[in-house]
Structure formats: C-alpha cells, structure tokens
Amino acid sequence: MTDLWLPPEIEKKTADLSYTENSIGMSGALVRIYEDMVLKVQSSAPWTKREVTILKWLCGKIPVPEVIACGEQDGKTYLLMTRVKGKMACDEFFLQRPELLTARLAEAMRMLWDVDISDCPISRDQETELAEARLRVEWGLVDLDNVEPTTFGPGGFKDPEALLHWLERNRPSYEPVLSHGDFCLPNVFFTETGISGFIDLGDAGVGDRWRDIALCHRSLRHNMSGKYASKEREIDADRLFDALGVKPDAEKLRWYLLLDELF
Template structure:
C-alpha cells in the first residue's frame, strides 16, 4: 500500500471526526477515483475515507457488523455533511494481499486466500444489514431481457445464505506475514451466494499474479465440496452482464 505524506486541513471535516485527527500526520493512500483515503498517523493509527454523500453508508454498516465478528476494522466514526461521507476506521497491522511478500509467494498466497474466504462464508448471518445481494445484482439487469435469458439457461438457482465480501480481491484483505488481520472495503457486502466471492477470488489471483496457475490451489483451500460448477458459471455470466 503506497502512502505519500500530505497536508490535511482538519477543519474541513465534521467535528466528531476532527476530534480523532488532532496532532496527527497524514498520508494519502487512495487507490480509487471514487474516494479519498487518508492514513492518520497519531496515537492510534486510523484510515479516513471521504466520498460523496451517501456512498459510504453501506461500508459503514457492513464494517460495523463484521467488526463484531473480529474480521473487519473497528469503526471509530461515520458522519456526513452537505457533500460528503466520512468514515474513520482503525488501521489494523499488516499489508494488503498485493504486497511484495505475498506476490512473491503465490502458492501460499492462493492457499490462505481460499482459507480466509471459507472462514468469512462460515460466519453467522444473523444481524447482517443487507440480506439479498443476488436480487440487487439482478435488479441491474431488469431492462435487459436478453441478458436475463442467458442466466435462465444455466441450471442453477442462486442461494443467498452466506456473508459475502462483495469485492473479494487481494487489495481488500490485510495480513501480517500471511496471518489474517481483517477484511476492508466492504461496501458491496451482505448476505449472498458464495460463488460471487469465489468468482472474484479467481479473478484477482489471475489479475495480480498474471497467470491462472493458482486457481486450483485457491479452490482446494476454499473447499471443493462447497463449490457448484454451475453456480460459478452463473455468477461469471452475471458479473460480465453487469459490467
């Protein structure tokens, strides 16, 4: 995770957020055009994410939920003003899955990446604030009858029965020497079908490792008995249709 020290005017954020920023040093760690992310180096490390109003509520609620299961950073504060949302979360120790240490050990990376996804999918769903992720995805296709026909041709009925990350990619898992520390960027999470995350896990290993040679290690570590081939085909097509 690249960080560049920057100046930051704490008077530009809501007062409840400002409280945590006093006497801190700031580093830009943004990795998306949709949000600005600042590492706050003070007595306790934190990350401040700033994005347009209403865009971070889901991430706040999912992070709050998953932090109770100790798999996501604790949320210190969530506030909005007329233009923006502000989400301040603890900084867990470690590096994301794209760090050099992990990329240079692809076999182990693919294995633990599968294990940690299986762990996420084994969490209890009670209390999760978002319960119908597949329906949300399908709603994007309501005006695309031809696209929906493609899905009905696949012999699979999606089952929203596990907690999914929603963007299960290597930058969104934090580890310390391969030891799990937390999931981040949870704004697409909720109760969904496991094959949605499995698809993205395969995609990110292929993208970040520049090869699909580690797909089988990932799937073996996740647990082949829990994977339906038609389910993976279904979500592969669904994701491609939504793009």
C-alpha cells in the same frame, strides 16, 4: 493538504496528524492512511451507508476495522476507522509465495462462511443484486471502460441490457453465506501468521458463496497476469479451488463474473 472539509468529530481526531494518501482503490474514494487510523471519504451512495452498518455488525465476529467516527454532509460520507495491520494479499511478499497466498485466501473465505448470518442486517442475494443491476442499466451507469474485453461485442453480449436479460433468465442455485462482495486481493490483509482484516465492505451481506469465489479467482488471475504489476508470474489461480476444497463450478463462476460487469 488540509483543505478538505471534515465533520468536526473527525477533524478533532485527525488534526495535525500526518498521513499518506492511498491510490490503489478503484472506487474514486479518497483514502487517507494515518499511523493507526484510516479516513475514507466517498460520494454518498447506498453502499457507503451499508459499509458502516456491516462494519458495526461484524465488529467482534471477524477482523474488520472498528468505526471510530462517521458522518454525512453535502452528499459526502466520511468514515474514520482503525487501520488494519499487516499487508494486502496483493503485496509482493504474498505474490511471491503462491501456496501461502491461496491457503490464506481460502482460510479468509471460510472465516466469512462460518459467520452466523441469521441476524445479518444486509442482503445481497441474487434478487437484490439483479434489481440494482437493472437500475444501473436503465440509468446508463455501467462502466463500459472497466469490463473484460470479451463481455460485450462480437462473440459476447450486444449491450448491458442483453447481459441483464441473460442473467435474469439463467439464475444459478443459491447458497447463502456472509459474502464480502468485493473479495479482491487489495481488500484482504494478512500478517505473517494469519488474517488481520477485511476492508471495503460496502457490498457485503448475505449472498451466495460463489460471488466471493468468482471475484477472488479473477483477482488472483489479474494480479498474476501482470494487469496490475509490471511482471507476469507463474501462479495457477485454480489453486484457490484446491485450497477451498471445492470443485470449480464453471456456470456459477461465469454468472457472478458477468453480474459484476454491471456494477
């Protein structure tokens, strides 16, 4: 299984080490899990560069993987980083303990909100995201096979262009924090005692706090509904709002979930 070309520095550090290949992510990235390291290989894109930038900026501020080596060659980005300990938030252990799970997720989100963003190198504010969404719509890059069934069609938006217009005309107020950008359960790791790491940070940066609340709430719903596992569970995703101490803002939740449909 060594037919993959790797930059020499990464090849040197991983040669002869055994690994498993991870298939949980949905981005098409190739992810190799070594005992203490993880290798992520992706087609180069703006977010693959941003991931390295933000990982370096976040190092020492909150628990994130340390960048061991990175490189780019022939349209691919290679990132070798430390392996985060613990289990993903979507692990059976946490899904069976909904109170612990929602308390941890809320604690993790507050950890992000407490980061001083004054010198954060990346912005994911509404304008930035809408501009990228516009490019995606114009280039026909919106993945219509991976949207909620009610977003487009009867009772929903005619097409991605119509959704984009609606988003542009209905921007909610903006509450900037450090936003993860893909705050779903497989991207946050816990041990039995606390938060051990945030991963998959290609969309992280200064952004609205409801961006993460919306995606986390949806991920909780999906993980409980049986969308990703064989069984349905009795867990009320709205517990997240109680754990965060915020009142659900239906308008902002809707806006950020609809924006995400274009990515």
